[in-house]
Amino acid sequence: DTIEEVLKQRIVDGDKQGLEADLEAAMQTYPPLEIINTLLLDGMKVVGELFGAGKMQLPFVLQSAETMKRAVAWLEPFMEKVEGQEKGTIVLATVKGDVHDIGKNLVDIILTNNGYKVVNLGIKQPLTAIIEAANENKANAIGMSGLLVKSTVIMRENLEEMQRLGLSTPVFLGGAALTRAYVEEDCWKAYGEGPVAYARDAFDGLSLMDKVVT
Ligand code: B1M
Numbered sequence: 325d326t327i328e329e330v331l332k333q334r335i336v337d338g339d340k341q342g343l344e345a346d347l348e349a350a351m352q353t354y355p356p357l358e359i360i361n362t363l364l365l366d367g368m369k370v371v372g373e374l375f376g377a378g379k380m381q382l383p384f385v386l387q388s389a390e391t392m393k394r395a396v397a398w399l400e401p402f403m404e405k406v407e408g409q410e411k412g413t414i415v416l417a418t419v420k421g422d423v424h425d426i427g428k429n430l431v432d433i434i435l436t437n438n439g440y441k442v443v444n445l446g447i448k449q450p451l452t453a454i455i456e457a458a459n460e461n462k463a464n465a466i467g468m469s470g471l472l473v474k475s476t477v478i479m480r481e482n483l484e485e486m487q488r489l490g491l492s493t494p495v496f497l498g499g500a501a502l503t504r505a506y507v508e509e510d511c512w513k514a515y516g517e518g519p520v521a522y523a524r525d526a527f528d529g530l531s532l533m534d535k536v537v538t
Contacts, residue, residue, distance in 0.1 A: 327346060327349050327350050327353070328350075328363055330346055331346055331347070331350055331359070331363045331364060331367070331395075332363055332364070332366050332367040332370070333367065334346065334367065334391060334395075335364055335366075335367025335368055335370075335371065335388050335391055335392055335395075336367050336370050336371055336374075336388065337387075337388075338384055338386075338387025338388040338390065338391050339391065340390070340391050340394055343391065343394060343395060343398070344398055347359065347395055347398055347399060350363065351399075351402065355403075355404075356399035356400070356402045356403050357399075357403060359395075359399060360395070360396060360399060360430065364392055364395055364396075367388070367392075368388065368392055368426070371385055371388045372500075389426060392426055393426065393429075396426075396429070396430065396433070400433055403433070403437050404437065405436075405437045406437065406438050406439040408439060409439070410439060410440065410441045411438075411439045411440055411533075411534075411537050412440055412441070412464040412465075412533065412536065412537035413440065413441040413442075413443065413461050413462065413463045413464055414435060414440055414441075414442055414443070414463055414464065414465045414466070414467050414496075414533060415443045415445065415454060415457045415458045415461060415463045415465075415466050415467065416428055416431060416432055416435075416442055416443065416444045416445065416466075416467040416469065417444075417445040417446065417447075417449035417453070417454050417457075417466075417467070417468060417469070418446065418447040418448065418449060418468075418469045418470055418475075419448075419449060419468050419469070419470040419475050419478045419479055419482065420448055420449060420450050420451070420478050421448060421472070421474060421475065421478060422447065422448060422469075422470040422471060422472050422474070422475045422478075423447045423448060424447070424469070424470070424471035424472070424499070425446070425447050425469070427469055427471070427498065427499060427500075427526070428444070428467075428469035428498075429444070430526045431467060431469070431498065431523070431526045431529045432444045433526075434526040434527060434529065434530050435526075435529065435530055435533060438530055440533060441461070443457050443461050443463065445457055451482045451485055451486070454466060454468070454482070455486070455489070455491070458493055463493060464493075464494070464533070464536050464537055465493060465494045465495065465496060465532075465533060465536050466493050466494070466495045466496070467495070467496045467497075467498065467523070467529060468482065468495065468496070468497050468498075469497075469498050469499050470499045470501070470502075471499045471500045471501055472501060473501045475499060475501060476499075476501050476502055476506060479497050479502075479511060480510055480511050480514045481514075483495065483511055483514040483515040483518070483520060484514045484515075486515060486518065487514060487515050487516045487518065491518065492518045492519075493518070494518070494519040494520075494521070494532075494536050495515065495518065495519070495520050495521075496520075496521050496522075496523045496529055496532050496533075497511060497520065497521070497522055497523065498522070498523040498524070498525075498528075498529060502522060503522075504522045504524075507520060507521070507522035508520075508522060519536075
């Protein structure tokens, strides 16, 4: 099997034994981000399909997620970093009721490596905690992540509440259950004049952040 197939299969199988050696082998050919974005995320896609089709049980999905996290943690120090002054600050959180954090943590890595201060609050964050952190850190933007369909509703409710509170901090929304139309129509309406943008992936998040601070 090729190293590409081996790594993808490791994510599908949740197979951590000897993972680092395979990552090192892949690094001969690919930069670390490409290993994550193509090889590893390909594996995660398969996991999602198997789980969605009832062909994979939750504990195995968790093994896959842990393998993914370990791989990202190992690759992270090899990534290119922009040195110098912080360009701005973002508060990142997975919304209330949602535990999915692999995507959010990738956004953290990409933004941090590109010169932003990221205040990563973690999972299951109520809006009050998000607003408090944004105030404390004088955040230029707030990023909400969530993968459940339920979370898309929570995001809209969060925006409605922020609107009621008179806030206007730019908000980025990301996660697999979102669509651009939902963010740009429903969520945009919920936040009144406040800026809301859809981030399809971590690099989208970076370019949105670049727009906010310039
Ligand atoms: Co769950 N899960 N899960 N899960 N899980 C999904 C999301 C699901 C689609 C699987 C399926 O059915 N096919 C489904 C949701 C269905 C729905 O709502 N309609 C689902 C379900 C049902 C559940 C549980 C309810 C299962 C249960 O308990 N019966 C449960 C939920 C618990 C809860 O949250 N309360 C659950 C639990 C779990 C695990 C704990 C086992 C594990 C998560 C571990 C972890 O994150 N620490 C897990 C996993 C791994 C998945 C899948 C298989 C993979 C998710 C992932 O990590 N993808 C997922 C299937 C899928 O997504 N299709 C699934 C890789 C990651 C890099 O992608 O997070 O999308 P993603 O991030 C992308 C972009 O979306 C974007 O950038 C990233 C990089 O490109 N992005 C942002 C994300 N956030 C962003 C924020 C930004 C910008 C970009 O700025 C703010």
